[in-house]
Amino acid sequence: MAPDELLERIAATLRADIGPAIDEPYPKTQAFMAAVVLERVARQVRTANAHEAAARAEQAALLADLGGLVPADSPVAALLADAPAPGAPTADAKTWQARLVSALWANADSLGADLFERILGRVRVTLRHQVDREVEVAR
Amino acid sequence: MSTSAAATPRSNAEPLDDATMAARITDYLRSQLDGDTDGLTLDGFVRIAVGWSHETYLFDARWPGAGPPGSLGLCVRRDPGNALLRELSDLSDQFRVLRCLEGTAVPAPKAYWYEDDPAILGAPFIVMEKVPGVCPNPWGREGRRFYEEAAARGTLPRSFTDTLAALHTLDWRAAGLDFLGVPGAGTDFARGEVAKWKAFMEGCEHPPEPIMADLIGWLEANAPSTDRLALVHGAYRTGNFLVDDDRVTALLDWELMVIGDPMYDVAYVLSELNREGSDLLSNVVERDDFYRWYEGATGLEIDEDACRYYLGLYAMRSAVFWMSASGLYASGANPDLRLGRTAFSVPVVLERAANDLGY
Numbered sequence: 025m026a027p028d029e030l031l032e033r034i035a036a037t038l039r040a041d042i043g044p045a046i047d048e049p050y051p052k053t054q055a056f057m058a059a060v061v062l063e064r065v066a067r068q069v070r071t072a073n074a075h076e077a078a079a080r081a082e083q084a085a086l087l088a089d090l091g092g093l094v095p096a097d098s099p100v101a102a103l104l105a106d107a108p109a110p111g112a113p114t115a116d117a118k119t120w121q122a123r124l125v126s127a128l129w130a131n132a133d134s135l136g137a138d139l140f141e142r143i144l145g146r147v148r149v150t151l152r153h154q155v156d157r158e159v160e161v162a163r
Numbered sequence: 164m165s166t167s168a169a170a171t172p173r174s175n176a177e178p179l180d181d182a183t184m185a186a187r188i189t190d191y192l193r194s195q196l197d198g199d200t201d202g203l204t205l206d207g208f209v210r211i212a213v214g215w216s217h218e219t220y221l222f223d224a225r226w227p228g229a230g231p232p233g234s235l236g237l238c239v240r241r242d243p244g245n246a247l248l249r250e251l252s253d254l255s256d257q258f259r260v261l262r263c264l265e266g267t268a269v270p271a272p273k274a275y276w277y278e279d280d281p282a283i284l285g286a287p288f289i290v291m292e293k294v295p296g297v298c299p300n301p302w303g304r305e306g307r308r309f310y311e312e313a314a315a316r317g318t319l320p321r322s323f324t325d326t327l328a329a330l331h332t333l334d335w336r337a338a339g340l341d342f343l344g345v346p347g348a349g350t351d352f353a354r355g356e357v358a359k360w361k362a363f364m365e366g367c368e369h370p371p372e373p374i375m376a377d378l379i380g381w382l383e384a385n386a387p388s389t390d391r392l393a394l395v396h397g398a399y400r401t402g403n404f405l406v407d408d409d410r411v412t413a414l415l416d417w418e419l420m421v422i423g424d425p426m427y428d429v430a431y432v433l434s435e436l437n438r439e440g441s442d443l444l445s446n447v448v449e450r451d452d453f454y455r456w457y458e459g460a461t462g463l464e465i466d467e468d469a470c471r472y473y474l475g476l477y478a479m480r481s482a483v484f485w486m487s488a489s490g491l492y493a494s495g496a497n498p499d500l501r502l503g504r505t506a507f508s509v510p511v512v513l514e515r516a517a518n519d520l521g522y
Contacts, residue, residue, distance in 0.1 A: 057500035064507050115370060122371035129380025144377070151373050152522045158510035 031066035035059040067161045075157045079114040083107075086121075086150045093143050099131040100124065100143070118154070121147065176218075176244040177285025181210055184220065187284055188239060192224055195276060195290075196235075199228040216418065217254065218243050221293055236293035238272065242286045245497040247488055248418045251363065255279065256343075257417045258289050263338045268329040269394075270294075270404075270413050294413040296405030301446050302439065310401050310446040318409035320448035321456060326404070326411040327432065328460035331393040331425040340394055343422050352423040353386035356476060360483050368494075369486035374513040374520075378479050381520060387469045393425040400437040400445045426466050429457070430473035436481070478516040485509045 025033075036059070043055035087107055094101050103124050108116040125147060132140045179187065185208045193200045203226035211219050217240040224235045242254050254277060261274035273292040281287070299306035313319040335341065346352035361379055396403075397419025405413040421427075431437065432453065437445045444453050454465055489506035491497040 054500045057504050061500060061504050061507075064504075118373055119371045121373035122376040125373050125376040125380060129377075129384060132380075132384065147373070148377070148517070148520070148522045151377070152517060155374060155510055155514045155517055155522075159514045162507035162510045 026070075028066040028070040031062045031069065035062035035066065038062070064161055071157070071161060075161075076114055078157065079117060079154060080111055082150050082153055083112075083114075083117045084110050086147065089146050090143065093139075093146060095139075098139075099134055100127045103127055114154075121151065125151075176241065177281065179285050181208065184210075184284065185222070188220070188222075189224075191278075191283055192237075192290075196224075196226070196233070198230070198233070200226045200233070202227045216247060216416065217241060223293070237275070238291050238293045239284075239288055240291070241284055241288040244286060245491060247484070247491065247502075251359070251418060254287050254289050259342060260340065260417050260420055261289075261291060263340045264333075267333055267338055269333055270326060270329075270411055272413050294405055294407075296407035296412040298402060298405050298415065301401040301437070306402070307440065307446060310443075311441070313406065313409050314443055314447045316409055319406060319411075320443075320452060322410040323401075323445065323447050324453055324456040325460060326414065327396075327399055327428060328457055330396060330399075330414070331428070331461050331463065333394050335392075335394045335422060338394075340422065343394075343420065345392065345422050346389070348390070349388045350386035352389045352392070352421075352427075353472065353476070354383065356421070356423070356427075357382045357386070357479070360476075360480055364483040364486060367483065367486040367490040369490060369509070372482070372509070372513060374517050375479070375482055377520060378475065378482075378513075378516045382472070382475055382479060385472060385475075387424070387426075387466075387472050389424040389426075389469075391425065391463065392422050393428075395421050395423045395425060395427045397421060397427070397431075399428045399431055401447055424469065424473070425461070425463060426469040427473050427476075429465055430470040431477060433470055434474055434477060436477070475516070475519060478512060478519065482509055482512040482516070485512060 038055050038059035043052055043059065046052040046055055087104070087110075090104055094104055103120075106120070108120050125144070128135070128140060128144050128147070135143070185205050189203055189205055193203050196203070203224060205222040206225055208220065208222040211221060220239040220241075222237060224233075224237055226233045240254065240257075258274050258277035261271055264271040265273055272294045274289060275292070276290045277287070278284070279287040297309075299309040301307060301310060310319070333340075346355050357379060364375070396414060396417070398416055399414075403414070403416045404411045405415065432444050432448075433450075442449075444450055458464055485505040485508040488502045489504075489509070492499065492503035493506075
């Protein structure tokens with residue numbers, strides 16, 4: 025049995041058999057919550073490889089596009105050089121993306137409205153895909 | 164906030180079973196109440212589970228005494244040590260606020276005592292009046308039906324609006340509430356709130372979220388100017404006040420109160436997040452009625468742009484709230500799996516924020 029299927033089976037047992045058999049309110053709620061969490065973890069396990077691959081490809085595309093958008097003398101150029109290596113885990117890429125977005129807002133005036141919007145707009149495309157994947161697991 | 168007496172998590176405060184808690188409260192009350200309190204008993208003693216905040220106990224203290232028998236309906240709120248948002252407001256602040264509100268038009272329980280000595284009940288606590296009323300959970304089916312039926316009868320929508328108006332027209336300086344901190348003119352309030360929640364987020368040790376960074380950047384760059392300050396509840400919605408006979412009898416949950424822009428509360432009323440499945444604002448009031456009654460009672464015009472901004476701030480707050488909640492579980496500070504589950508709420512809130520930012 026695949027790990028995600030096993031987790032879903034356990035969740036179903038918690039929801040249908042264990043939870044209803046518990047009278048005490050606190051443990052009863054915990055049993056149902058455990059089912060809810062396990063259902064999401066199962067989705068996470070099932071989608072992990074595809075999501076990780078998509079995230080890496082999008083991060084690579086983002087870096088390529090930003091290379092053409094960000095002037096070498098701009099205040100955020102140094103961050104591009106500091107980007108995680110291709111193939112780095114999604115978590116590292118997200119940490120870097122957060123730094124980049126903060127730097128964009130902090131330097132919005134010096135970048136100028138047009139350039140700021142273009143760079144941020146490009147970053148947001150990547151973030152949109154990323155959050156869509158996360159919500160696919162979380163809902 | 165849930166009013167269900169169901170799930171009660173364990174706390175980091177000294178664990179006391181209900182019998183021990185009742186006995187200790189009895190001893191404490193005998194030391195506080197004047198006159199002959201021999202034979203004091205706590206009738207109807209019950210612990211209610213109110214969300215993930217402070218532990219709450221309700222009861223009627225009765226004592227025969229030498230003269231006429233005494234009776235007092237009371238509520239004890241105890242800091243469990245691992246409550247959500249406790250970094251933002253402790254019980255002593257809430258006690259001071261309740262004291263300041265006494266005698267004002269804002270419905271709030273009378274606060275009797277605050278104690279920070281853990282030797283008494285194992286953790287800091289407040290003793291306050293037990294106000295008549297119920298607080299149905301607006302997220303549940305029964306709660307939604309309660310508010311829907313009350314809205315149809317017509318009294319609660321007006322009371323809901325009038326209570327917010329009373330809060331926002333309160334002379335908070337005269338009431339002594341300036342101890343909460345008074346923002347400066349211009350954008351100080353909005354920027355201060357963003358900074359406060361940002362600092363709180365950084366303490367959660369949640370991994371950096373780029374959409375959150377974007378939202379914060381937008382909030383810092385677009386902070387509205389505030390020319391009128393009011394006492395702001397910070398979470399004004401159904402489920403955060405008591406209702407008796409279709410009227411608001413007491414505002415609850417003062418953890419997020421601030422002196423600030425009244426539109427901060429108005430935006431929360433307007434938020435779709437607080438009326439799942441209902442066309443009524445906060446499940447109780449028609450939008451047009453709310454606008455007309457609120458503006459008539461306060462003399463304030465509802466500023467749509469400011470409200471849109473504060474909805475963004477609420478998105479930030481919600482995400483930070485879930486980061487904090489899941490962090491309490493992840494760190495082992497609170498074993499309640501409901502908190503652990505909220506790790507999955509963070510991307511849901513951030514996705515909504517991304518939509519609002521135009522992603």
